[in-house]
Amino acid sequence: MIDHPDRLQALLEQNPLYDKAIVSGDQRLFAIIVGFEPDPLGYGTILRRVAPLIDRERDSSVSIYLSGHVNFLGEIEIYSERMIIFVPVAVVLIALLLFDAFRSLQGLFLPLLTANLALIWVLGVMGASGIPLDVFNATTPILILAIAAGHAVQILKRYYEEYDRLRMDGLSSVEANHAAVVVSIDKVGRFMIAASLVAAAGFLSLTIFEIRTVRTFGIFTGVGIINALLIELTFMPALRSWLQPPPWPRPIRSGHAVWDTIIARLVAWSPTRKPFIVWGMVVAAALVGASRIQVENSNKANFADWTTVRQDDAIINHNLAGTQIFYILIDAGQEGGIKRPDVLRGMDILQQQLGQLPGVGKTLSIVDFLKRMNRAMHADQQEADTLPTTAEMAGQYLLLYSMSGDPDDLKSYIDADDQRATIKVYVQRDDSPFILNLVARTQQLAQSALPDSVTVRFGGGVAEAAALNEVMVRDKLLNMLQITTVVFMASALVFRSFVAGVLVLTPLLIAVTVNFGLLGWLGIPLNIPTSLISAMSVGIGADYAIYLLSRYREELHRHAAEGGVVARTLNSAGRACLYVATSVAIGYGVLGLSLGFKVHQWLALLIASAMFVSVFAALSLIPALLEQFQPRFMFGNTVTERK
Numbered sequence: 001m002i003d004h005p006d007r008l009q010a011l012l013e014q015n016p017l018y019d020k021a022i023v024s025g026d027q028r029l030f031a032i033i034v035g036f037e038p039d040p041l042g043y044g045t046i047l048r049r050v051a052p053l054i055d056r057e058r059d060s061s062v063s064i065y066l067s068g069h070v071n072f073l074g075e076i077e078i079y080s081e082r083m084i085i086f087v088p089v090a091v092v093l094i095a096l097l098l099f100d101a102f103r104s105l106q107g108l109f110l111p112l113l114t115a116n117l118a119l120i121w122v123l124g125v126m127g128a129s130g131i132p133l134d135v136f137n138a139t140t141p142i143l144i145l146a147i148a149a150g151h152a153v154q155i156l157k158r159y160y161e162e163y164d165r166l167r168m169d170g171l172s173s174v175e176a177n178h179a180a181v182v183v184s185i186d187k188v189g190r191f192m193i194a195a196s197l198v199a200a201a202g203f204l205s206l207t208i209f210e211i212r213t214v215r216t217f218g219i220f221t222g223v224g225i226i227n228a229l230l231i232e233l234t235f236m237p238a239l240r241s242w243l244q245p246p247p248w249p250r251p252i253r254s255g256h257a258v259w260d261t262i263i264a265r266l267v268a269w270s271p272t273r274k275p276f277i278v279w280g281m282v283v284a285a286a287l288v289g290a291s292r293i294q295v296e297n298s299n300k301a302n303f304a305d306w307t308t309v310r311q312d313d314a315i316i317n318h319n320l321a322g323t324q325i326f327y328i329l330i331d332a333g334q335e336g337g338i339k340r341p342d343v344l345r346g347m348d349i350l351q352q353q354l355g356q357l358p359g360v361g362k363t364l365s366i367v368d369f370l371k372r373m374n375r376a377m378h379a380d381q382q383e384a385d386t387l388p389t390t391a392e393m394a395g396q397y398l399l400l401y402s403m404s405g406d407p408d409d410l411k412s413y414i415d416a417d418d419q420r421a422t423i424k425v426y427v428q429r430d431d432s433p434f435i436l437n438l439v440a441r442t443q444q445l446a447q448s449a450l451p452d453s454v455t456v457r458f459g460g461g462v463a464e465a466a467a468l469n470e471v472m473v474r475d476k477l478l479n480m481l482q483i484t485t486v487v488f489m490a491s492a493l494v495f496r497s498f499v500a501g502v503l504v505l506t507p508l509l510i511a512v513t514v515n516f517g518l519l520g521w522l523g524i525p526l527n528i529p530t531s532l533i534s535a536m537s538v539g540i541g542a543d544y545a546i547y548l549l550s551r552y553r554e555e556l557h558r559h560a561a562e563g564g565v566v567a568r569t570l571n572s573a574g575r576a577c578l579y580v581a582t583s584v585a586i587g588y589g590v591l592g593l594s595l596g597f598k599v600h601q602w603l604a605l606l607i608a609s610a611m612f613v614s615v616f617a618a619l620s621l622i623p624a625l626l627e628q629f630q631p632r633f634m635f636g637n638t639v640t641e642r643k
Contacts, residue, residue, distance in 0.1 A: 017372060020321040020362050029319045036070055043070055044077035065312035067323035072299035075309045079597040080138040087141045090587040094149055097586060101579045104246065111152035114236055115145040118228035122220050137217040139603060146587040147199060147540060148228035150580030151192055154547055155232060157576045159184040167248045177245035181237050189233060191550040194494040195543040196229040201486045205479055214528065259578060263570050270566045270623040279617060283510060286517025293516060296525035298431040307596040321361030321426035327460040328423040328442060333453045335417045339391040346450035347423060348387060353445050354425055359434055365423040366413045373397040487542050495549060497633030503625060504545040507617030511537050511610045518609055529599045530606060537610030540584060544577040544618040552626060553634055566623045574619050581615035
C-alpha cells in the first residue's frame with residue numbers, strides 16, 4: 001500500500017505501462033479494469049450486481065464512469081426489458097384498431113384471444129426452457145400478437161360476411177351462426193394454412209444463422225405462428241359456435257372514411273398503369289438508397305448520443321487509451337518460443353506500428369513488462385529500456401517477477417508454457433469497418449514483423465462483433481434466397497401456378513427493396529437486428545397476396561358476369577389486409593417510444609414500412625396485373641367477358 005500521493009505520482013511517472021491504460025495524462029482519471037466470467041442470466045445481471053458497489057463510492061468529489069464491451073451488452077439487455085411495458089401498450093392499441101374495424105365485442109376480443117393464447121404458449125415454453133428475452137427475441141411477443149390477430153381478422157371478417165348473407169337467405173340466428181363458422185373455415189382455412197406456413201417458414205429459416213439468439217428468435221416465432229394457426233382452426237370455431245350469434249339486422253353504420261377512401265382509390269387504380277408507374281419510381285429510389293448501405297455491428301451505435309452509456313464512453317475515450325480492447329494472440333509454435341529474441345522484437349515492432357494507426361490509443365504486451373524489468377535491472381537507466389538480448393535472460397526476468405509479485409499478474413499477457421502471448425490493443429472505436437481494417441492491417445504488419453513460424457489470431461468483444469458482421473452478411477444472403485424460394489414454391493403449390501408464385505413474391509420483394517433503401521437514405525446500419533426485418537417482412541407480408549388472390553378467384557367465379565370483381569375483392573379480403581398491416585405496424589410502432597435505444601426505433605420504422613409497402617403493393621399491383629394480363633390460373637383457358 002502506497003501511503004503518500006507524491007510517491008504514487010513518482011511511480012506512475014516512472015512506469016509508462018500505466019500511462020493512458022489505467023491513468024489519464026493529467027492523472028485526474030483512473031481506470032479499474034475488471035474481467036467477468038459469463039453469467040447464464042446475462043450481462044444485465046452483471047451490471048446490476050456491480051451497480052451497488054459503484055454507487056456506494058459516488059459522492060460530490062468523485063465521478064465514476066462505466067464503459068466496455070460488457071457494459072454495452074448489459075445496457076442492451078436492460079433496454080430490452082422495456083418490452084414489459086410495450087407489450088401491454090401494443091395490446092391496447094391493437095384492440096382499439098380491432099374495435100374500430102368490427103365495432104363489436106367479438107371483433108374486439110376473439111382475435112386478441114387467439115393472439116394471447118399463442119403468446120402464452122410460446123412464453124411458457126421459453127420460460128420452461130430457461131431462455132430469457134434478449135435483444136433479439138424480446139420483440140417476439142409483439143410479433144406473435146400482431147400475426148395471430150391478423151389471421152384471426154381475416155377469418156372473422158369472412159364469418160361476419162357469411163353470417164349476414166345466411167340471415168338474408170332466411171336462416172335463423174343459430175343456424176346462420178353455425179353455418180357461417182363452417183363456411184368461413186372452408187373458404188379461408190386452407191389459405192390461412194398456406195399463409196401461416198409461409199410466415200412460419202420465413203422465421204424458421206433464421207435457423208441457418210450461426211448466432212444462437214437469432215436461431216432462438218426464429219424458432220419460437222415460427223412455432224408461435226403455427227400454434228396460433230392451430231388455435232384459430234380448432235378452438236376458435238368451437239368458441240364462435242358456442243357464443244351467442246351477432247344481432248341481426250346488424251346496425252347500419254356510416255362506414256370508415258379512411259378505409260373507404262383507400263379502397264376506392266385502389267379500385268380506381270386497378271385498370272390503369274398508375275400502380276406500375278408509382279411502384280417503379282419507388283423501387284428506383286430505393287435501389288439508389290440501398291447502394292449507400294453501411295454494414296456495421298457497433299454496440300455503441302445502438303444508443304443515442306445523449307444516453308449515459310454513450311456519454312460515459314466518450315469521457316473515458318477522451319482521457320484514456322480506449323474503452324474497447326482488441327486482442328492479438330501470438331503463438332510461437334513451441335514451448336518457450338515467446339522468449340526468443342526474434343519473436344519479442346517482432347512483437348515490439350508490431351506494437352509500434354499499430355500504435356501509429358488512427359483510432360488506436362495504446363498497445364500493451366509482455367514486451368512492455370520485459371523492457372521495464374530490464375531497465376530496473378540496470379539501475380533504472382533510460383538507455384536500458386530495451387528487450388533482453390537472450391531467451392534465457394527473458395526467462396530469468398519472468399521468473400523473478402513471479403517470485404516477487406503475484407504470479408497471476410502476467411496471466412493475461414503470457415501463458416504458463418511461454419508459447420502464447422497476447423497484445424492488448426486499446427481502441428476508441430468499435431464499428432465494423434474500423435475493426436475489419438485493423439484486422440487486415442495487423443495481418444499485413446505481422447507477416448513482415450514476426451518470424452514465419454509464428455501464427456496470429458484475434459479475439460475480444462470488438463473482434464467478435466466484426467466476425468458477426470461477416471457471418472450476418474453471408475447468412476443473410478442465403479436466408480433471403482431461402483425465404484424467396486419457400487414463398488414462391490408454397491404459393492405455386494397452393495394456386496397450382498408458377499405465375500401465382502411470382503405474383504405473391506412481387507410485393508414482398510418491393511417491400512424488402514424499400515426497406516434496404518430506407519437503411520441507406522437514413523443512415524441506419526445493416527446489422528443483426530435490421531437484417532432480421534427482411535425475414536419478418538416476407539413472412540408476414542406473404543399473407544396479403546395469398547388472401548387477396550384467393551378472394552379474387554372466388555369473386556371471379558361467382559360474379560364474373562356482374563362485374564365489380566376488383567371492388568368486391570378489395571372491400572372484403574383487401575380491407576382485412578389493411579386491418580392486419582395496420583395492426584402489425586401499430587404493434588411495433590410502440591417501440592418508437594423506446595427513447596435512447598435505436599434498435600427498437602429502427603424496428604418500429606422498418607416494420608411499419610415493410611407492412612404498409614407490402615400491403616399497398618399487393619392491393620394495387622396484384623389487381624392491376626390480374627386485370628391487365630388475365631393469367632390462366634385465375635381466368636381459365638378462355639377469358640371470361642366481364643363488365
